[in-house]
Amino acid sequence: MKKNLFIHLLPILFFAEVCYSYVEIDTKAPDFTLSNSSGEEISLSEFSGKKIIIEWTNHGCPFVAKHYKTGNMQSTQQFSEEINAVWLSIISSAPGTQGYVTPLEANELTLTRSASPSHVLLDSDGTVGKMYEAKTTPHMYIIDEEGILKYQGAIDDAGGRGFMFKDLLKAKNYIKNGLLELNKGDEITSPITKPYGCSVKYAS
Amino acid sequence: MLSSQSIHADSQFQESNSTISLITESLTVTENDELLVGIKFELEEGWHTYWENPGDAGEGASVDWSLSDGFEASEILWPGPHRIPVEPLMTFGYNDEVVLLTKISSLKNASFPLNIKANVGWYTCKDICIPQEGEVSLVINKGDILLTKDSEEIYEYLNTVPVDFEQLYRIERLDDKFFLQTDIGEGKHYQDVYFFPKAYGLTAYSDDQNYEKNLNSFILEINASKAQLNFDAFEGVIEASNNEETSYFNISYPLEVEKAENNQSIILLLLFAFIGGLILNIMPCVFPILSIKILRFMDHSENSSTKTYKFGLYYSFGVILSFLVIALVLLLLKSSGESIGWGFQLQYPIVISVLFYLFIALGFMFMSNLVFGGQLGQLSSVARVNNESLESFLTGILAVVVASPCTAPFMGSAIGFALLQPGINSIFIFLSLGIGFALPYFILSVKPSLLAFLPKPGAWMETFKQFMAFPMWGSALWLLWVLSGQVDSDTVVMVLIGGLFISLALWLLEKNTSEIKWVKWLVRLVALAFVIFSVLIIPTSYSEKDTQSQEELVYSEVLLEQYRNSQDIIFLNFTADWCITCKVNERVALKTRAVKDIIKQKNIKYLEADWTRKDGDIAQKLEEFGRTGVPLYLLYPSRGEPIILPEILTEDTLVRYLTEIN
Structure with a gap:
């Protein structure tokens, strides 16, 4: 038997309250504060009014390495810079695991790879990674000017078997396409895609 | 190792912790035949490589074959995978060793010797992942199949390649969970069953799955993925294991696609809606209102043949506007995620009660001489409006309101379908319904002479x-009657009392002919108080416990005996709150409208034996039927032995059993 409308609505309201951390497309992206590689405290909320791209990264992961070696990640970063978006690279590797870096090493990586993130954020206890349910490196998110999550998933469609043989510069770049669509005032065609790469090295 | 080249890697991530080799069932093959070959991965202890769907991270191996002319390689035949958790993530793959098989077919024009070269890319992972690449090759000569010593290993792995699941099974999606239910017969016993999805975005990889074994069926509860992508089918592999072996089966079950099939032409739908609107005019809810309204034309046409069409126009406007408002409200509710169909308004006791009062009051007005401002049975008269155009407009609205309960049973599915259409289409369908509804009245208002066949106005009109x-x-x-299905009998009586007070209030107003002003107002006040009282006692929600106790009776041996003696048909449901199969069966079959209706209709006694807490009597009864657990469904004919129903119920089978039983 069908219940009253309000009986339906109530648990939804409570659920929304309890599960504040669950990221869902077209809902508010949860706020967080992390230290960047220069030791400053950076909050997501301070970039409201701008588009934000979040990249989960781990320089030791061969998937990430390929994206940087081929210049694919850097070109995506430059693209976002040109449209005045903010790029946050987050490292959630726990100390002692692959990809964990000190702030100094993080800056050095940015320099040697000619990367141009707005900030590299250090999340060694994995709090923000788990909040966003980041599963892989790379795992990408796009947040719009109002702080609404618009995309989560892979950087491009090169995932799947045989990734290492693929030419990334020929792949369909979901981030560039998504930003273009948002700029035109459209919705992103596929707001959720399967992220691919290495597992995020959370503390176990 | 028969023939394999050592791996050469050009990747800087290469480490020497895995070896691949190319193995074959035979070193010879003829034309028009098939040959099984495999890439064997030997990993250092503790390392793994991935399945075709790697789970949360990683990637399965890829093989690029180059073969001599006249030979073709199949897709990889992936052996059943294992769970490899990487907290808090879950990946699917193979630990330590695996052989990925491929079938090579030789065509008629095959050119021998066959040179097989395989370029393999794969990941060897532990806590970190290493991409690796290597090439292995083999020469196969022409000749009959002659098994090599590797063939044993090849067949061993071939046995773990999933085969199609032969048993009947179904996937039910309830809220955020999928339920895989299957009848496997009494012979098989699986200690554990696990589902590996084929693709991302179907099920939640890292959540535990809940396996429940029944006597001859099992059910697997799988959480849906939070990131939901649209799939036509629920596809993947189940791993079913018992003491002796682990078997793998392919599962593919069509999922209901949420989008409505748009194959019915909109023109046809509009036509149906229009005809439906016409038919509404003669529904018992509507006909009295309209027929009495039409009698007024006769008065008008008597006096002067003027502007009755104006009333028709205002009336039609009221009808169509009301239908548009309904369409908009429904669309709004739909977009807010409420799943509704037409008739949803009758699911709220408060709506039903208010409509009940309205019908009682309208009947009373027809019966009595209650006259407000001259005419009968018009909302406008209640509102004491003298402007006849506005009155006609309000009559239109009233007609739609009183028509609404009548539309539900007759037009529910049609309007439900209209709601599945894109927004603008469903608005047009409602519009068409409104036009059909308003048309007969409008035509008569334009040409009252059409009523010429009716007798001359007179006393018969009052009788009518x-x-x-x-x-x-x-x-x-x-x-x-509808309300009685939603609330308990006490509440129904309360609504009846409300009806009594509404009638009393109307009677007071009718008899309120006092010349003294304050008496007149006092009586009106009392009448108003009665109406307010009636409204206050309207039930606002279901009284569900009562409904349940009316529909399903608690099992006891004594009660069962009693019904058996009086030769009733009995449905006995052994259930428990912790029994997933029971709960799924209840939601998809037992508690559906169709089943409830037939139980009511055939006066089948529905007994429920709740085994949530252990109960000696129930256990004993289960034992009588050789059971040690629930679910168990027994259907007792009025005479003779009970039928044991299947553990997996569908609405269709249950309705069939209930229809046939006597």
Whole structure:
């Protein structure tokens, strides 16, 4: 038997309250504060009014390495810079695991790879990674000017078997396409895609 | 190792912790035949490589074959995978060793010797992942199949390649969970069953799956993925294991696609809606209102043949506007995620009660001489409006309101379908319904002479008007019956008392002919108080416990005996709150409308034996039927032995059993 409308609505309201951390497309992206590689405290909320791209990264992961070696990640970063978006690279590797870096090493990586993130954020206890349910490196998110999550998933469609043989510069770049669509005032065609790469090295 | 080249890697991530080799079932093959070959991965202890769907991270191996002319390689035949958790993530793959098989077919024009070269890319992972690449090759000569010593290993792995699941099974999606239910017969016993999805975005990889074994069926509860992508089918592999072996089966079950099939032409739908609107005019809810309204034309046409069409126009405007408002409200509710169909308004006791009062009051007005501002049975008169155009407009709205309970049973599915259409289409469908509904009245208003076949106005009109109270009250009765399915009998009586007070209030108003002003107002005040009282006692929610105790009786041996003696048909449901199969069966079959209706209709006694807490009597009864657990469904014919129903119920099978039993 069908219940009253309000009986339906109530648990939804409570659920929304309890599960504040669950990221869902077209809902508010949860706020967080992390230290960047220069030791400053950076909050997501301070970039409201701008588009934000979040990249989960781990320089030791061969998937990430390929994206940087081929210049694919850097070109995506430059693209976002040109449209005045903010790029946050987050490292959630726990100390002692692959990809964990000190702030100094993080800056050095940015320099040697000619990367141009707005900030590299250090999340060694994995709090923000788990909040966003980041599963892989790379795992990408796009947040719009109002702080609404618009995309989560892979950087491009090169995932799947045989990734290492693929030419990334020929792949369909979901981030560039998504930003273009948002700029035109459209919705992103596929707001959720399967992220691919290495597992995020959370503390176990 | 028969023939394999050592791996050469050009990747800087290469480490020497895995070896691949190319193995074959035979070193010879003829034309028009098939040959099984495999890439064997030997990983250092503790390392793994991935399945075709790697889970949360990683990637399965890829093989690029180059073969001599006249030979073709199949897709990789992936052996059943294992769970490899990487907290908090879950990946699917193979630990330590695996052989990925491929079938090579030789065509008629095959050119020998066959040179097989395989370029393999794969990941060897532990806590970190290493991409690796290597090439292995083999020469196969022409000749009959001659098994090599590797063939044993090849067949061993071939046995773990999933085969199609032969048993009947179904996937039910309830809220955020998928339920895989299957009848496997009494022979098989699996200690554990696990589902590996084929693709991302179907099920939640890292959540535990809940396996429940019944006597001859099992059910697997799988959480849906939070990131939901649209799939036509629920596809993947189940791993079913018992002490002796682990078997793998392919599962593919069509999922209901949420989008409505748009194959029905919109023109046809509009036509149906229009005809539906016409038919509504003669429904018992509506006909009295309109027929009495039409009698007024006769008065008008008597006096002067003027502007009756104006009333028709205002009336039509009221009808169509009301339908548009309904369409907009429904669309709004739909977009807010409420799953609704037409008739949803009758799911709220408060709506039914208010409609009940309205029908009682309208019937009373027809029956009595209650006159407000001159005419009968018009909302406008209640509102004391003298402007006849506005009155006609309000009559239109009233007609739609009183029509609404009548539309539900007859037009529910049609309007439900209209709602599945894109927004603008469903608005047009409602519009068409409104036009159909308003048309007969409008035509008569333009040409009252069409009513010439009716007798001259006179005393018969009063008799007719009074008679029309009965279809009104009949409709009220029907509403009460609907209400009785939603609330307990005490609440139904409360609504009846409300009806009594509404009638009393109307009677007071009718008899309120006092010349003294304050007496007149006092009586009106009392009448108003009665109406307010009636409204206050309207139930606002279901009284569900009562409904349940009316529909399902708690099992006891004594009660069962009693019904058996009086030769009733009995449905006995052994259930428990912790029994997933029971709960799924209840939601998809037992508690559906169709089943409830047939139980009611055939007066089948529905007994429920709740085994949530251990109960000696119930256990004993289960034992009688050789059971040690629930679910167990027994259907007792009026005479003779009970039938044991299947553990997996569908609405269709249950309805069939209930229809056939005597």
